[in-house]
Amino acid sequence: MFEFSLRQVALRGQHPGEGPGELADPPADLTAVVGAVGDQFRDSFTRLCLYLARTHDEAPGQRTGDTVVIGTEYGNTAALAGLQRRADSDRMLSAKVFPNATSSSASAFVNIGIGATGRNLTLNAGLLTPVFAIWQALLALTGDRSATSKVLVGDVYSPEALLDAGREPHGLTCRSGLAHATFTTGREFRAEFDFAADRDEDAPLGARVDSARPTDRNGAFATAAFLHRLEELEEGERAQLTCRGPNARRGALVVTRQENPMAHPGGRGA
Amino acid sequence: MRSSTPVFVTGIGIISPAGAGTAAFWDDLCAGRHRFTELAPLYPGMKPGALGGRVPEDARKLALEQVSARTRDRPRSASVFAEYAALEALRDAGLAPGEELLRDALVCIGTSDGQADALEDLVAGRRTAAETGGFSSYSITDDVAAAVGSRGPSFTTQSTCASANVAVSCALEMLRAGVADTAVVGGCDPYSEKNIIGFSSLQTIGGTRCMPFAAGRRHVTPSEGAGVLVLQTADALRPGQRPYAEIVAAAVTNDARHPTAPDRDGVAACHRRALAEAGITADEIDVIFAHGTGSRANDAVEGGIFTESYPRAAITAIKGTVGHLMGAAGAAGAVASCLTLRHRLVPPTAIDAAEVEGDVNLVTGAPRPVPGLRHVQNNAFGFGGNNAICVFRSAS
Numbered sequence A: 001m002f003e004f005s006l007r008q009v010a011l012r013g014q015h016p017g018e019g020p021g022e023l024a025d026p027p028a029d030l031t032a033v034v035g036a037v038g039d040q041f042r043d044s045f046t047r048l049c050l051y052l053a054r055t056h057d058e059a060p061g062q063r064t065g066d067t068v069v070i071g072t073e074y075g076n077t078a079a080l081a082g083l084q085r086r087a088d089s090d091r092m093l094s095a096k097v098f099p100n101a102t103s104s105s106a107s108a109f110v111n112i113g114i115g116a117t118g119r120n121l122t123l124n125a126g127l128l129t130p131v132f133a134i135w136q137a138l139l140a141l142t143g144d145r146s147a148t149s150k151v152l153v154g155d156v157y158s159p160e161a162l163l164d165a166g167r168e169p170h171g172l173t174c175r176s177g178l179a180h181a182t183f184t185t186g187r188e189f190r191a192e193f194d195f196a197a198d199r200d201e202d203a204p205l206g207a208r209v210d211s212a213r214p215t216d217r218n219g220a221f222a223t224a225a226f227l228h229r230l231e232e233l234e235e236g237e238r239a240q241l242t243c244r245g246p247n248a249r250r251g252a253l254v255v256t257r258q259e260n261p262m263a264h265p266g267g268r269g270a
Numbered sequence B: 001m002r003s004s005t006p007v008f009v010t011g012i013g014i015i016s017p018a019g020a021g022t023a024a025f026w027d028d029l030c031a032g033r034h035r036f037t038e039l040a041p042l043y044p045g046m047k048p049g050a051l052g053g054r055v056p057e058d059a060r061k062l063a064l065e066q067v068s069a070r071t072r073d074r075p076r077s078a079s080v081f082a083e084y085a086a087l088e089a090l091r092d093a094g095l096a097p098g099e100e101l102l103r104d105a106l107v108c109i110g111t112s113d114g115q116a117d118a119l120e121d122l123v124a125g126r127r128t129a130a131e132t133g134g135f136s137s138y139s140i141t142d143d144v145a146a147a148v149g150s151r152g153p154s155f156t157t158q159s160t161c162a163s164a165n166v167a168v169s170c171a172l173e174m175l176r177a178g179v180a181d182t183a184v185v186g187g188c189d190p191y192s193e194k195n196i197i198g199f200s201s202l203q204t205i206g207g208t209r210c211m212p213f214a215a216g217r218r219h220v221t222p223s224e225g226a227g228v229l230v231l232q233t234a235d236a237l238r239p240g241q242r243p244y245a246e247i248v249a250a251a252v253t254n255d256a257r258h259p260t261a262p263d264r265d266g267v268a269a270c271h272r273r274a275l276a277e278a279g280i281t282a283d284e285i286d287v288i289f290a291h292g293t294g295s296r297a298n299d300a301v302e303g304g305i306f307t308e309s310y311p312r313a314a315i316t317a318i319k320g321t322v323g324h325l326m327g328a329a330g331a332a333g334a335v336a337s338c339l340t341l342r343h344r345l346v347p348p349t350a351i352d353a354a355e356v357e358g359d360v361n362l363v364t365g366a367p368r369p370v371p372g373l374r375h376v377q378n379n380a381f382g383f384g385g386n387n388a389i390c391v392f393r394s395a396s
Helices: A030-034 A044-055 A077-089 A105-114 A126-139 A159-167 A219-232 B022-031 B057-066 B069-073 B077-092 B116-124 B138-148 B163-176 B193-201 B264-278 B296-309 B326-343
Strands: A002-013 A067-071 A120-124 A148-155 A177-194 A206-209 A238-245 A249-257 B007-016 B106-110 B154-158 B182-189 B225-233 B245-254 B287-289 B314-316 B375-382 B386-394
Touching (some): A002 A126, A030 A044, A044 A077, A044 A105, A067 A105, A067 A126, A077 B193, A120 A126, A126 A148, A126 A238, A126 A249, A126 B154, A126 B163, A148 A219, A219 A249, B007 B022, B007 B077, B022 B326, B069 B077, B069 B138, B077 B116, B077 B138, B106 B138, B106 B163, B106 B326, B138 B154, B138 B182, B163 B182, B163 B225, B163 B375, B163 B386, B182 B326, B225 B326, B245 B264, B264 B375, B264 B386, B287 B326, B326 B386
Parallel strands (some): A067 A120, A067 A148, B106 B154, B287 B375
Antiparallel strands (some): A148 A177, A206 A238, B007 B245
């Protein structure tokens, strides 16, 4: 059981029906926020992670002990594939390519970009990624580790990622998108997790908020919907995020609002 | 949230350039014997003669015989290595795949290059996505979970060369939180063309073998393999079971300074956090398995910290013997840490004593006995400012 407060939630992603792959409509201020230096080396996943981490939260004026958790199935695959292709044709491969083409490059550049020196990791739990990413983000708030924990969940699908996901589609759509949330120490919410194996063999795979049927493979959309739902909860109300994967894997997160600072003078916003 | 439940290492397994199994690994470490070979140039600008460490063909064949039928039918190196190491660790812990203690076990594998052969074949047009079996890094953990018979929580961590220690940290926290009472955790990385190309572009690999903490050190020697630990909470131990060690800390921090270069302050901060988590002082650390890549920058940062803060600890670096297992480097160090605690013996760094730079208390030559050994620290750092340090305590 974890207690926490939720400072912000944001989502950037493709609209339903949009062709799979890169966002057709990236944020208009993307370049203004993340700059253009190194764009020939970094991929859209890194750029969007950095954009969300810098835009939808207070920009820290100095280095912090913040935690950063990135939950993703395919992460920086586009940059990894790009390095391999570039090496075929480029005799003098730039030393700037490789740092942008590791499996955790997005994490590296987000940490540098916001000066976060706390716990950080990139994790992949397949269709259960949202629940594990949130668990790790909330864990960081316990003890004296971090007062703020940022989580990014999602994928920007490269052509290779789409091919890979297409092997086992699970009836889910591949829509690119990333959710970003900032958790802080506090008592607004109580989170309870359950990772017991699934007893419902017929349940649809994917991430669902309360009883909504999963549609997207990318956990960003369910994560953002769930966290936005939390913002609307009244005291005592709760919401559930359930992620199901093959082989009876299941992760469920039930969050109850314990306090509503907006309803009590002296709380949040006062 | 955190409990004080002690968590123990009860089984270890490894496959590396030393061969398949902990016996071959320990033999090579204690002898300071390396088996590096020249890597074929992979792109027009790559110089010939760069050294690397590959898992020997006989060890790979042995591993293939033991892994699941699913992996044997469509072998991806990361899954082959990780499954082999996991199954060896289970046997070592006295467990059998699928038995009750493992059904809800946590499985967490750290990797940097993941299913590199699958992705690289897809990109190069050598195989289709279906033929590769997939390259999602999660498939490695999923394969290990299937091999050990777990339907419990499972996920992959990716923090470049700190990946395995980050996996251990995640597992330790989940065990302490009561999510599971048994975990199969470690790291793996296969030979990756992309990785070799990347290191070549940085001019960090070449014809000089890895010589950690030597004044004349020059190159990193990339290698491959996997290491896996079985972790059990005190409640899950069986009567008479003899753990290798208790894990008392697994600290994770980030430098947040530079994409590739280590930051002395950031690395030192991770050391302080590890000691704080363990509840001990630097003077209580007896042995440190350094990250020790043999690069100018890494060894200068680590060596400075060791000299300044850990003057009495015996330092050793195994990458001069088995090479740099990348995302599995921390796992190899963890297995070596456990064997050191078991044998009360610190394997040497494969350089001559006269070559040691500065005042680092480096073990060279013969293995060094440490009779009263209590705490062993295992460092793993990576590109992107990733730092992760585990501390093991004697379980006896």
